[in-house]
Amino acid sequence: MQEDSSRPDPADPARELMFLSGGGDMGAMMRAHDWSRSPLGHPRAWPQALRTVVGLILNSKLPMFVAWGPELGFLYNDSYSEVLGDKHPAALGGRFHDIWSEIWPDVGPLIERALRGEATFADRLYLVMNRHGYDEPTWFTFTYSPVRDENGEIAGMYCACVEVTDQVLAEKYRNEENERLRGLFAQAPGIMAVLRGPEHVFELTNQSYMQLVGHRQVVGKCVREALPEIVGQGFFELLDRVYASGEPFVGNALPVRLQREPDGPLEERYIDFVYQPIRDETGQVTGIFVEGSDVTARKVVEDELRAANRQKDQFLAMLAHELRNPLAPIMTAAQLLKLGRLDARSVAGASEIIVRQAAHMTDLVNDLLDVSRVTRGLVTLDKETLDLNVIVAAAVEQVRPLIDMRRHALTLQLSGRPAHVTGDRTRLVQVISNILNNAAKYTAPGGHVVLAVTVAGDRVTVAVRDDGVGIAPDVLPYIFDLFTQAERTPDRSQGGLGIGLALVKSLVALHGGTVHAHSDGLGRGSEFSICLPCAAQARPRAAGTTGAADGVQDNGNLRVLVVDDNTDAAQMLAALLEVQGHAVSVEYDAHGALARARDEHPDVLLLDIGLPDMDGYELARRLRAQPENAGATLVALTGYGQGQDRAEAQQAGFDHYLVKPADLNEVNEVLAQAEARR
Incomplete structure (x- = not known):
């Protein structure tokens, strides 16, 4: 028989390694490798089954390796060399366990199963590899399959693998980012919701949205089912329009009435919001993103500011x-x-x-x-124990001229026994006379006014009733607000600044009391009641008469110097004092006053505080420094009347402090005291 020349010559070494040809870099390395230390021995001695597997993996672009023999000698292709990292090329022909000792606890059991004839598949197995001089987390998808020799015995195992570390890390990052975004979405201060489909089914909502609509189950429901109470308020129609047109809608401070509690009433809230269409990759609208803010608090403040501006x-x-x-x-x-x-x-x-x-x-x-x-909290009460019956009598005396002029019938119903309270006499007279004055003004001529004082338990009540024009129900809740004036007559002919009742309420509160208003409506009169706590015990101070006679008093012949840069005011006051027999001089600035005072030695100096060349406080100090005027009576006459102004005047050396326009009786009282000292 003639020998077939096409078969390799067993004696030819090159022909014996033909299965390694075409294997890329790894094929060349295997041909040139020193196999003397490898448990696999020289490739010429490899069994045909191993040769076949090696030829297969060398010509594959997928990372592959085969581990053969009792010591699992390691062979791999070009693609797998990248998986090995710095372990390549030393890993060629080495023992599997020595090469991947750090992951042997993870892959060893899978290898044993393959060597027992059981193929395994691992998807995204987490392995900590040391292939670049440090431990690094990796993920691999791979199969371990048994490899049999020519006799059918399992002689090794084969692996095809794909490193999916980048994909896993990217997916992990995406998941973490999605969770972070979900967290931000859930905790965002603004209201947010995602609606899907033409029925606007809730897919996502955040905490702020749920606080707005009330904590109820909405996810998975269409808006018409989840929020039935907003039917007819226009929001469903807006959603339909945005979904159909693809055009966003922006709403500013729009009112929405929501049933935020089960079986509760509808609550009106105001929201700024955007309905933004969501599109798929083809540009079709698939949902709506809802974003906005509950601006109810801001709207209330804005309304209050507008109302305040109107009141102003x-x-x-x-x-x-x-x-x-x-x-x-x-x-x-x-x-x-x-x-x-x-x-x-x-x-x-x-x-x-x-x-x-x-x-x-x-x-x-x-x-x-x-x-x-x-x-501003600058009022200081001069408190003493008072009988409110006496206070009422003083208030009636003040308002009596108006009551008589309008021909009202005033009925007094006093308590019949002491009604002691602790308070400031002047302020309480002011409060009661204010209420009584209102009753007289807003009652038609010939009307009836009743003032009653009652003592019940630890409270004293003063009530003023009239049969006047009354108060409209919509005005009554605000009657004590600052600058609020009920239009109780069509032409508002009674006038007033709308501050009297606000002042009454504040002063009564300073006394620890309350004030209330009641009216059955326009034309049906009104009643104001002041309730004060009874005094713990009666400690009345000696009562003295207040208020001087309206006529001009004769305080003798005093030397008076008037200092005021307002020429008209200075001259008129000087004329008034001269009529009473005083010798009066006038100066219009501080330096002129100093010179005249040094020459004339006046008994009394009436000084304006706001002078052009120096203020009245400095003028007073300089006057006190002049020996000839050290004992003169210094009177501050100014338009400023705050507590700190009075304290500064006292420190500067003033004896008296009068607020412009000074009452003639007060001026005369000061002059009388100066006359008594002279």
């Missing part, structure tokens, strides 16, 4: 009206006096008009100052 504008209009009213007759009377053609009776009438209207303006300004001081 109304107050300024009322202030202008109230100041113009007395100014008109004052100007007219002054012009008549200037003409000098009036007889004595007409002069007296014009003067009375000026005095009366100026007093009215003074009352307005004093009310404003009182409100300012009370609201």
